[in-house]
Amino acid sequence: MIAPRRAVLLSLVLCSLFTAACSSGGAPESESAAPASVERVVVPALPAGHRYVFNPWDQQLVAYDPATGDVADTSGGRELYYYGFPTASTLYTVGDTVERGFEVVEVGEHEVTTVVAAAANEAIFPLATDGVQAFFVIYAYDEAGAEQGRRIVRLTTEGGLDTFASFSGPSELVDKGVLVGDILYYSVYDATTDQHTVYSIPAKDPGAAPAVVLEGLESGELYADEEVLLTSDGATVSGGEAEYACASLCWFYDELDILIRISTQEEELLLSVIRMEDGNVADAISGVVGFEVHESTLRVHTASGDVTFDLASDAA
Amino acid sequence: MVVRLRRIIAGVGLGVVIATATGIPASAVSDDTRVSVPGGGTLTSNIWRGGQSSSGNTYKWDYQVSAVYSGSQKVTSIRSTWTLGSCLKNSASWSIGVSTGGITVGAGSSWQCKSITAYWVNSNGAKSASWRSTAVAAPSKYYQSGSIYGTNVARVYTKGYAQPKEATASV
Structure with a gap:
């Protein structure tokens, strides 16, 4: 109840x-x-x-x-x-x-x-x-x-x-963004062409003019690997050390060299810990409710209670 | 705007009425819920459950769930999250035909209601997601008559919009 x-x-x-x-x-x-x-x-x-x-x-x-x-x-x-x-x-x-x-x-x-x-x-x-x-x-x-x-x-x-x-207008639907150092990257979706354009703007300068970085992208998802901008085609994130299968619920912890993904596998909801070095899954756990990362510890809130992982060993 | 349609499929004409152990006819039943999506179009959640059938020492129900977006927007992802449950006792088991497997209730003689939740997502631009399988209660004598229940939560994300849209159907 x-x-x-x-x-x-x-x-x-x-x-x-x-x-x-x-x-x-x-x-x-x-x-x-x-x-x-x-x-x-x-x-x-x-x-x-x-x-x-x-x-x-x-x-x-x-x-x-x-x-x-x-x-x-x-x-x-x-x-x-x-x-x-x-x-x-x-x-x-x-x-x-x-x-x-x-x-x-x-x-x-x-x-x-x-x-x-x-x-x-x-x-x-x-x-x-x-x-x-x-x-x-x-x-x-x-x-x-x-x-x-x-x-x-x-x-x-x-x-x-x-x-x-x-x-303004349907051709300027601001979608996703990411901070890389002092640069804010953001994607804008044009529904008439079904394409995303990525712009950059200095994060500390509200008056600066945006610059076009990438055009013609299928997806607006943006991520960062240290100082490198990562983009997505809607299924795979690329531009970094490896390619990562991740459609939307992806969190990059580049200081830990780890990507955390929540996705379905068959009919199950899984949280996966993926090594950024090679894109391979180091750990996976089902029944995920949520998660937190503190320093190098991943705490997964599951339907059975909290489960912790040492991300330093997963990244190794 | 939510449009909710509930229909009981007449079992006699379709030949799906099955007499249960208590003599209560078990008809197929379904539910649709349709909602408007930001940016245009509609999302429909549907759940359909067939009539109860007996197979050896078990009861079985075919079921189907779906999420369907109708509109001109491009879909980022569309998914169904469905839950099917029933009330059982004496260590009886319940399964809904998904990879996560079934569950078993405790050994007690009082009814315990348990459910299983499963997920299906299409993130390839498809405008629908659906699943069809069979739920099984075993042994049939430890299934509480008429206790099967189910919900299907459909959710869609469309390109350029942060807000999801969700619709729930239940039987």
Whole structure:
């Protein structure tokens, strides 16, 4: 039985610090300025012994017991999803596809904190982060719900969002991104040609003009291996030491020389640890709920409880 | 916008009515759920379960699940996640014809409801994903009449859009 869920009320407190819409006053103004954020963002109830875990397959936040694997509650239902970066981060975005009320949130083991709330007519999704800088894509909608264009923003240390680039129309669908050093690479999908173009822009210079890096790609997935940009054809990631079979749920830990992939094999959901050196699978485990990497330890949250792997030995 | 269609397939005309151990007819049943997808098109989740049949000391049900995107967008991936369960006792076993194998309930004489979840994904641009197999309860005398249940969660990602779209059908 799934326990009742509760709405995040932190946005009432914090959105007044971070958004112009909420900045003018106390709680009554905040409630009227951004009611969707307060009502739509959902975190699961957290029973004793449980902690929050992001489930990337379902794109849900779950209340998880590391000892038993029990999932007591989830953020699931309606049109609400959590969105994670393709690299390690505690930042996520969450919102309802139809009702919106999007927020950037920081997920800890036992709390979810609102970092910044998007405007009521906007949705916000992770684009790229290196653990210090965090870039997002904002989709803007009109009153009828039709998309009006997108823009790339960077989260500032004060909790604001600096605009880096703006796009309009169906030929400029900003898709995926990755940070390589101080360069932000991002892909733009043109639905009329069914192709992606990759651009680069200095990550510390919002006013810089983007440069075209690659054109005519089948997929917009972007990754990095140290200082090297990796691209994908939708099934295989290439450009690095080897080629890696990974369609979408791929996380590169280049400092550990490891790629973590969540995929199906036959009718089973697997987490695989893949050596970047040769593209071979070093470890695989089924029943995955989520995972974390701390230093060289991989902790996989499974349906049977936490299982740990030493990534240093896997990479060897 | 969610359009939900539930239909019970009349068993007599199709010749699929099977008398269960308790005399209750076990008809085929199916469910469709259709939702609109951001950027255009619709996603349909379907689950179909055939009538109960006996084979030796077991009960069997054919089933099929599918996820179908109808629209002009290019599909990044489309998948079905389905769960089939039933209530059993006395160490009876349950399987749904997938590679993960079956499960066995405890030795107790009270009914225990267990389920198996399986996954199928197409990431090659296909606009549908489907699976057909057979669920088996054994031995049949330790299956609780009418307790079989199932859900199919269809999800699609389309090119250029971050948001997934999901539809759930259940029987």
